Every structure is written in structure tokens, then in C-alpha cells.
Amino acid sequence: MQATLLVVDDDRDIREIIRQVAEIKDYEVIEAEDATVGLEKMRTMAPDLSILDVGLPGGIDGVELCQQIHEISPQHPVLIISGQATPEKAVEALKHGAFDYLGKPLNLEKLMLLVDRALSNVATAREIERVSDERKAVYGFDRLIGSCKQMEQVKDTGRKVAAVPSATVLLTGESGTGKELVAHAIHLASPNADKPFVEVNCAAMPEQLLEAELFGYEKGAFTDAKQRKRGLFEVASGGTFFLDEIGEMPLNLQVKLLKVIEERTFRRVGGTQPLQMKFRLIAATNAQLMEQIEQGKFRRDLYYRLAVFSIHLPPLRERNHDTVTIAQHFVDKFNREFGKSIKGIAPDAERLLISYNWPGNIRELRNAIERAVLIGAGPYIQSADLAILPMQDSPTPSKASMPEQDIDAMMMNANDGFQIDVPQNGVNMEEVEKQLIRIAMRHCHNNASAAARFLRMTRETLRYRLKKYGIREEIET
Ligand SMILES: Nc1ncnc2c1ncn2[C@@H]1O[C@H](COP(=O)(O)OP(=O)(O)OP(=O)(O)O)[C@@H](O)[C@H]1O
Ligand SMILES: [Mg+2]
Incomplete structure (x- = not known):
């Protein structure tokens, strides 16, 4: 390891001898004969470690110098050396922040060992700091791009619950809105960030396997249980357990999970000994749990237990201005990944990003930008590079009919359980109705009776509207 040592001693021979042994090890040595010169070199040359003699000329001794050095660099390692090696001096040095104390005559071997x-x-400390900074940058709240009010609230609540490691959290929001990212961020911002983060998707496996995975089992608990196995609840000890897609958890297991939360203990399958619940539980769902409760698919009591702190991730289409910011962030990211140098997003592409309704949310945006950066030829991403279909081409739809592909996009969404994208500056209700009727007619091959059924209106009402909007004429010509 290459490092620079600062040696402050008024005795030239001592400085010289330390230099000789240090240089054998490839350390560079900076010398100073008193505290003033020492401090100056500390400031200008930023050594990695200092060796300070206690008795120095000029009024400032080594112990005081050690304190002053720590004002400049609090973690800087200081070794104190002294001719008057008394235990009191040693204690004083350590109290003032030195990592060790060595008497003279110096045992050079020991000195180098300490250094x-x-x-x-x-x-090691620097490496740990670097790694944890990196982890925080990758998964922390700082990685949640966006400054809309709802996201600020998400981050604010997230940081608050993070500080309470026993608090259970429920994350709700559509697919791709960042629930998993928030779960990681809560873990990393909590005092238990260095403990495990364990993640299980409830939709990924059948009931019995899921139970065995979560709770573990004792030898002989069932036919395949040849050996005792620790459950993931045990593995997560001290840290965070992330139960994704909690809405998919079978009712039987919901009962068992509720018991774990209420009693803060659990047992392995086939086991008798209660084990402590020593983790924070974060559950996530993109389902409407309230609806599932009404349908008897999700237990109300479990819901209330989970939702002590509930954080809702807003869909991207409600975060219009964040969309462009997040898109730009992905442009930078994929530029780096693919070695491209796309400068940004062209205005028409920006408009498309804002008007599109993003059913797949940030995941879909990320994919769209990844593709656009990869295939984009020009300095700016164009709307054609985005490979998405606009819901509303312009904030105020013109009287002219929509292009075919827009109608298809609306069709898709109408079939998809109905989503309407409302542009920032509002919509013309009549225009929306007109477009919907056009879609219905197209879908029903211009059969008005079928279109009326499709729109849940009477034939009379539809006929009236077709006439009002002049749609018949459009079809017939
Ligand atoms: N605010 C954000 N800023 C930047 N990237 C984000 C943000 N939110 C989500 N992402 C990214 O979007 C993608 C989807 O996020 P994530 O996996 O957390 O969604 P999810 O809500 O868990 O979705 P699902 O319900 O489908 O599991 C990830 O690549 C994530 O890093
Ligand atoms: Mg997820």
C-alpha cells in the first residue's frame, strides 16, 4: 500500500530513522520539526497518518497537535511517541484521539506494525463507506427520481418509517411504480441497513412451498423434509422482510402471517419452539386490496395490521412533469451503459411522453427509453424512437379526426378496464365522447346496435349522438 506519513518531532535523528524504515515499506515521509510546520503540512499535503512526538518546541505539544489535526480531518490516524513514556501520558493521548502510544527508545518493528x-x-473503513454510499446511491431514497408532491410525500413518509425498525409498512401502487425500489430504500435508510434484506414474491410459488420457505420446517414435518430447514423469516433476522404481491397470498397463509405479526413469534412447520419475529415486514401489492376484501379474497384484519404505515406510489400518468425528468435520467443511464451520447429528448417526443398514459409506469418508461437510446440515430430522441402510441396527440384535440394509430391506442385502453388520460390543461368533454363513439363504431364494424350495447347506451341515444357529431356522414363517405 502506498501511503504518506507525517512525522513531527524536533529530534532530527528520530525523523530520519522513521523515514528509513518507512521507505523500506514504500511509504512516503513528510517531516516537520514543530507543531506549526506540522499543521501546515497536514493542510497542504494531506498525509494518510501522523506520528507525533509529545514534547515539541513552540508551545504546542503532540497531544494538542493531535486535537488540531482532528479538527482538520476527524478520522486521521495519529500515533503518539514520547520520551517520557508514562501511563498517564498514554491515556491522555488515547483520550485525545490517538490510536496508540509508543515510548522511546522506539521499537521500530512495533512502530511499523502499528502504522x-x-x-x-x-x-477498510473507506471501502465500507464507499460500498455503503454506492448501495445508497443505487437503492436509497435518492434514487427515487421525481419531485411531484406525491413523490415528495412518499419519500418523506418512507424516511420517517425507516427510522422505526419495527414498523410494518404496506406499499401500494400499480405495477412498475417503484414499490420494490421504495422497499429497498426503507431498508437502507433504517438503522438495520447492514442486516439482511430478504424478498419473497407470494405469487411465485404454491401455498405449501411458500409456507415452508417463509417459516422453515423441522425434520420429518412432511415427506420431503429430510432435514430441518431455517425459514426465510429466520434468515431475515435483524433486517427487513419484503413480501411482494401480498394480494396473492393464499387465505390460509394470511391467517398464519397475521398471527406472526400479532404475536411477534412463529414456529417452523412441524416445530413446537416459538421463534422471535426479529425483522421489519414490508408488504407490497399492485392489487386493489379493498376490492379483494369485499370479495373475501383478502383478510380485513391482516390488511389493517399491514397498513399501519401505508405508502401509495402514484401512477406515472399522474406525474406529468416528473415523466420527462425520469426519462432524462434514463437517457443518461443508458448513454453510459451503451456508450452513446444522446443529448436529450426532442420537444415532440417530450409531448408524447407527457400525453401517453403509461400503463406499465416507470418500468415501461425505462424500457421505452432504453430502446430509444439504443436505436436513436440523432442527437435527440424523436417520438418515432419511443415506439409508444399516444393517447392524446395534443393537449386540446382538434376537430379533425384522430390518426388511426391513436384510435387503436384508445381502443386498447378501453378494452383494458378503461383508463382515460387527462392532459394537464383539461379536455373537451364533447370531443372525448365523439372519439369514444368513433372507437365503438369501428370496433363494432359500424353496426350501431352493437356499438350502443358496447357503450351501454340505448340505440336512440347513440343515434342522436351520431347525428349530432356527424359521425354517420364520416362513415358513409
Ligand atoms: N422514482 C423512480 N425513479 C427512478 N426509477 C424508478 C423510480 N421508480 C421506479 N423506478 C424504476 O422502475 C422500475 C420498476 O420499479 P419497481 O420494480 O420498484 O416497481 P414495482 O412497483 O415493484 O412493480 P411491480 O408491481 O410490477 O413489481 C425499476 O427499474 C425501478 O428502478
Ligand atoms: Mg415489484
């Missing part, structure tokens, strides 16, 4: 160890501790 090596201190430097390697610093390197």
Missing part, C-alpha cells in the same frame, strides 16, 4: 495496521483499518 501498517492503522492504515489497513483506514482502508
Whole structure:
């Protein structure tokens, strides 16, 4: 390891001898004969470690110097050396932030051993800090791009619950809105960030397997249980357990989970000994749990237990201005990944990003931008690169009929359980009705009776509207 040592001692011979042994190890040595010069070199040359003599000329001794150095660099390792090696001095030095104390005459071997160890501790601490900063940058709340009011609220609540490691959290929101990202962020912002984060998707496996995975089992609990197995609840000990798609959890298991939360204990399958629930539970769902409760598919009591802190992730279509910011963030990301240098997003493509309704939310946006960066030839992403169909081409639809592909996009959404995208500056209700009727007529091959059924209106009402909007004429010509 290459490192620079600052040696402050008024005794030239001592400085020289430390230099000689240090240089054998490839360390660079900076010398200073008193505290003032030492501080100056500390500031200008930023050494990695300092060796300070206690008795220095000029009024500032080594212990005081150690304190002043720590004002400049709090973590800087300092080794104190002294001719008057008394236990009191040693204690004083350690109290003032030195990592060790060595008497003179110096045992050079020991000196270098202490230096090596201190430097390697610093390197490890730096590495840990770097890694955890990286993890935070990758998964922390800072990674949640967007500044709309709803997202600010998400981050604010998220940070608050993170601080309480026993609090259960329910994350709701459509697919691709960032629930998993928030779950990671809560974990990383909690005091237990260095403990495990365990994740299980309730939709991914059949009931019995899911139960065995979560709770673990004792040998002989069932035919395949050849050996005792720890459950993931145990693996998550001290950390966070993320139960994704909780809406898919079978009712039987919901009862068992409720019991875990209420009693804060659980047992392995086939086991008798209660184990402590030592993790924070975060559950997520993109389903309408309230509807599922009405239908008897989800237990109300479990819902209330989970939703002590409930965080709702807004769909992207409600975050119009964030869409462009997030898109730009993905442009930068994929530029780096693919070694491209797309400068940004052209205005028409921006408009398309804002008007589109993003059923797949940020995941869909991410994919669209990934593709656009990959295939984009020009300096700016054009709307054609985005491969998405606009819901509303312009904020105020013109009287002219919509292009074919727009109608298809609306059709798709109408079939999809109905989603209407409302542009920022409002819509013309009549225009919406007109477009809907056009879609219905197209869908029903211009059969007015079928279209009326499709729109749940009487034939008379439809006929009246067709006439009002002049749609018949459009069809017939
Ligand atoms: N605010 C955000 N800023 C930047 N990227 C985001 C943001 N929210 C989500 N993403 C990214 O969008 C993608 C989807 O997010 P995530 O997997 O967290 O969604 P989800 O809500 O868990 O979806 P699903 O319900 O389908 O599991 C991920 O790549 C994630 O990193
Ligand atoms: Mg998810």
C-alpha cells in the first residue's frame, strides 16, 4: 500500500530513522520539526497518518497537535511517541484521539506494525463507506427520481418509517411504480441497513412451498423434509422482510402471517419452539386490496395490521412533469451503459411522453427509453424512437379526426378496464365522447346496435349522438 506519513518531532535523528524504515515499506515521509510546520503540512499535503512526538518546541505539544489535526480531518490516524513514556501520558493521548502510544527508545518493528495496521483499518473503513454510499446511491431514497408532491410525500413518509425498525409498512401502487425500489430504500435508510434484506414474491410459488420457505420446517414435518430447514423469516433476522404481491397470498397463509405479526413469534412447520419475529415486514401489492376484501379474497384484519404505515406510489400518468425528468435520467443511464451520447429528448417526443398514459409506469418508461437510446440515430430522441402510441396527440384535440394509430391506442385502453388520460390543461368533454363513439363504431364494424350495447347506451341515444357529431356522414363517405 502506498501511503504518506507525517512525522513531527524536533529530534532530527528520530525523523530520519522513521523515514528509513518507512521507505523500506514504500511509504512516503513528510517531516516537520514543530507543531506549526506540522499543521501546515497536514493542510497542504494531506498525509494518510501522523506520528507525533509529545514534547515539541513552540508551545504546542503532540497531544494538542493531535486535537488540531482532528479538527482538520476527524478520522486521521495519529500515533503518539514520547520520551517520557508514562501511563498517564498514554491515556491522555488515547483520550485525545490517538490510536496508540509508543515510548522511546522506539521499537521500530512495533512502530511499523502499528502504522501498517492503522492504515489497513483506514482502508477498510473507506471501502465500507464507499460500498455503503454506492448501495445508497443505487437503492436509497435518492434514487427515487421525481419531485411531484406525491413523490415528495412518499419519500418523506418512507424516511420517517425507516427510522422505526419495527414498523410494518404496506406499499401500494400499480405495477412498475417503484414499490420494490421504495422497499429497498426503507431498508437502507433504517438503522438495520447492514442486516439482511430478504424478498419473497407470494405469487411465485404454491401455498405449501411458500409456507415452508417463509417459516422453515423441522425434520420429518412432511415427506420431503429430510432435514430441518431455517425459514426465510429466520434468515431475515435483524433486517427487513419484503413480501411482494401480498394480494396473492393464499387465505390460509394470511391467517398464519397475521398471527406472526400479532404475536411477534412463529414456529417452523412441524416445530413446537416459538421463534422471535426479529425483522421489519414490508408488504407490497399492485392489487386493489379493498376490492379483494369485499370479495373475501383478502383478510380485513391482516390488511389493517399491514397498513399501519401505508405508502401509495402514484401512477406515472399522474406525474406529468416528473415523466420527462425520469426519462432524462434514463437517457443518461443508458448513454453510459451503451456508450452513446444522446443529448436529450426532442420537444415532440417530450409531448408524447407527457400525453401517453403509461400503463406499465416507470418500468415501461425505462424500457421505452432504453430502446430509444439504443436505436436513436440523432442527437435527440424523436417520438418515432419511443415506439409508444399516444393517447392524446395534443393537449386540446382538434376537430379533425384522430390518426388511426391513436384510435387503436384508445381502443386498447378501453378494452383494458378503461383508463382515460387527462392532459394537464383539461379536455373537451364533447370531443372525448365523439372519439369514444368513433372507437365503438369501428370496433363494432359500424353496426350501431352493437356499438350502443358496447357503450351501454340505448340505440336512440347513440343515434342522436351520431347525428349530432356527424359521425354517420364520416362513415358513409
Ligand atoms: N422514482 C423512480 N425513479 C427512478 N426509477 C424508478 C423510480 N421508480 C421506479 N423506478 C424504476 O422502475 C422500475 C420498476 O420499479 P419497481 O420494480 O420498484 O416497481 P414495482 O412497483 O415493484 O412493480 P411491480 O408491481 O410490477 O413489481 C425499476 O427499474 C425501478 O428502478
Ligand atoms: Mg415489484
